[in-house]
């Protein structure tokens with residue numbers, strides 16, 4: 001009966017578990033000094049000449065290599081330096097994959113600077129006006145981090161262009177908005193307005209992948225601040241670094257680290273051994289995929305499950321769009337759901353492709369005769385299936 005007492009009596013391996021959380025922003029980011037220093041130089045003018053410049057910077061680089069963490073830490077450092085000098089600069093971070101439309105991003109922005117702001121009842125133009133008015137009234141310069149920007153770009157609305165126009169048209173020479181956009185690579189930005197595009201192209205900071213040694217240093221630092229001394233032998237950290245290096249995504253490393261420590265604790269061990277790491281590394285999907293799975297709507301998730309099932313049933317490594325549709329109809333029927341339209345499902349397919357979940361080759365794209373082959377090569381199919389079903393179950397679908 002004394003579950004908590006029993007657990008609390010056990011010696012913990014952790015000093016501060018929350019510092020292994022992937023959303024935790026540490027005070028230091030080893031091997032990103034150069035990038036933070038470059039950002040500081042680029043934004044120095046915001047402090048030396050308040051409201052006289054507007055910067056638009058684009059950060060590119062693969063998943064899990066510290067883009068988000070670097071920009072958030074930089075935003076914090078910029079706020080700190082400006083506060084010291086009585087200059088009013090605020091950093092706000094918005095993830096466009098979570099907000100999805102320019103409208104939602106704008107609402108989120110305003111709510112981040114004014115937490116009493118209501119959610120509904122405004123047009124986009126209203127919101128831009130409200131934003132300008134707020135910046136004036138509070139004598140504020142806003143640095144906006146638009147993370148995972150590619151998710152907005154496809155919607156044929158150019159938020160960056162609208163925000164830039166505020167600076168140019170409305171503020172009578174005052175510059176009160178700066179932007180840092182984050183994308184995986186520049187090719188995601190084809191739909192932007194030409195002038196926005198050329199501004200951004202001139203100001204790209206490309207984040208390089210970490211080497212194996214750098215990943216080791218980073219995980220060592222995160223382990224040092226979150227674990228007690230001597231619970232993670234060097235050899236074990238090397239193993240985790242090696243596993244992490246194959247995807248390059250530091251989140252994988254943090255997750256394996258956390259799981260292995262939990263497993264060591266549950267076995268009453270004083271330190272992490274190879275078996276803990278082996279178990280900690282089981283059934284893991286890359287974090288990028290888990291994130292996407294978590295935030296997609298259930299209809300889309302059901303279609304993904306249908307693709308997985310069709311691939312499982314097929315003797316081939318790839319299936320046709322038609323096979324996926326047939327499987328989808330079966331899954332929907334079992335769940336008592338009305339399937340989404342052909343073209344909606346086709347759109348899901350294109351989104352999966354952009355999200356790097358599936359690979360697909362379109363053979364023909366006439367409305368009635370859409371032909372494509374679909375395969376999943378980068379992710380473990382059983383793990384993807386397990387995770388998809390788990391999330392669907394948690395949303396009340398009985399698979």
Ligand SMILES: Nc1ncnc2c1ncn2[C@@H]1O[C@H](COP(=O)(O)OP(=O)(O)O)[C@@H](O)[C@H]1O
Nearest residue numbers: 022029030063064065066067068069218250251
């Ligand atoms: N240099 C670093 N030092 C410490 N932690 C890091 C470093 N780079 C990345 N991380 C951690 O790895 C995870 C992934 O980084 P993130 O910034 O989310 O990557 P990205 O935005 O490039 O996909 C985060 O939890 C982050 O805190």
Ligand SMILES: [Mg+2]
Nearest residue numbers: 067068069147
């Ligand atoms: Mg990120």
